[in-house]
Amino acid sequence: MRTKEILLYGAGGHGKVVLDALLTSVDDLSGLLVVDANPELHGTEFLGFVVAMPGNCLALAPRNFHVSIGRCDVRRSVHEQLAGRGHEAMTVVHPEAVVSRFARVESGSFLAARSVLGPGAAVGAGVVVNHGAVVDHDCTVGAFSHIAPNATLGGAVRIGPGVLIGAGAVVLPGVSIGEGATIGAGAVVVSDVAGFTTVVGVPGRVLQQESRA
Numbered sequence: 001m002r003t004k005e006i007l008l009y010g011a012g013g014h015g016k017v018v019l020d021a022l023l024t025s026v027d028d029l030s031g032l033l034v035v036d037a038n039p040e041l042h043g044t045e046f047l048g049f050v051v052a053m054p055g056n057c058l059a060l061a062p063r064n065f066h067v068s069i070g071r072c073d074v075r076r077s078v079h080e081q082l083a084g085r086g087h088e089a090m091t092v093v094h095p096e097a098v099v100s101r102f103a104r105v106e107s108g109s110f111l112a113a114r115s116v117l118g119p120g121a122a123v124g125a126g127v128v129v130n131h132g133a134v135v136d137h138d139c140t141v142g143a144f145s146h147i148a149p150n151a152t153l154g155g156a157v158r159i160g161p162g163v164l165i166g167a168g169a170v171v172l173p174g175v176s177i178g179e180g181a182t183i184g185a186g187a188v189v190v191s192d193v194a195g196f197t198t199v200v201g202v203p204g205r206v207l208q209q210e211s212r213a
């Protein structure tokens with residue numbers, strides 16, 4: 001990894017967690033550039049770095065980038081813009097994440113402290129596996145999904161792209177969750193969930209289903 005040229009896009013709460021992981025795992029961050037689209041953050045201090053405007057970063061020479069934005073759709077949009085300009089997506093793994101050597105992780109993902117990826121797990125691009133979340137054996141997690149803190153996916157769960165699994169939720173083994181679905185915090189999902197559907201509670205029940213017709 002070219003550790004001296006990293007672009008970190010996102011200086012909110014999730015960005016703080018990602019930068020903390022980078023500070024723990026990369027020796028030389030002297031060339032790190034932190035940017036955020038929120039004008040209120042420009043020029044503010046962020047774990048020892050000063051937040052810059054993203055305006056010119058798309059024109060920078062190609063470098064490694066990581067989009068540290070919690071919202072799945074926004075993370076995906078920024079990631080695709082940067083990749084389209086020739087920048088190279090970089091995965092950030094906290095040293096205290098536990099990742100099976102039989103797991104696969106695509107570029108631009110983030111594995112937080114105490115997250116676990118079991119053998120045979122496959123995680124797509126730009127995915128967040130947050131603090132303490134478990135993606136157990138043979139699970140697949142679609143691109144730009146977010147497995148929030150302490151959520152647990154049982155074995156062979158299939159998660160589509162752009163899905164939020166809320167904090168502390170549990171998905172029973174073998175269950176499939178469709179693209180763009182949201183699983184509420186603390187839910188226990190016992191059966192398949194259609195795309196763009198919000199499920200809450202124990203056992204999980206549909207709160208809302210978005211029509212995409």
Ligand SMILES: CC(=O)SCCNC(=O)CCNC(=O)[C@H](O)C(C)(C)COP(=O)(O)OP(=O)(O)OC[C@H]1O[C@@H](n2cnc3c(N)ncnc32)[C@H](O)[C@@H]1OP(=O)(O)O
Pocket residue numbers: 070130148149165166167182183184185186187198199200201207
């Ligand atoms: C480090 C980090 O912070 S990572 C961030 C991770 N984020 C999360 O875990 C948040 C996940 N989001 C949630 O759980 C949300 O509450 C959602 C998406 C399920 C629902 O959000 P909204 O659509 O805004 O629903 P809203 O808040 O209006 O609530 C609608 C109803 O569902 C209930 N409800 C909302 N969330 C839940 C939940 N997690 N479990 C059970 N019931 C819930 C509400 O009490 C309300 O019930 P009522 O109609 O009887 O009053």
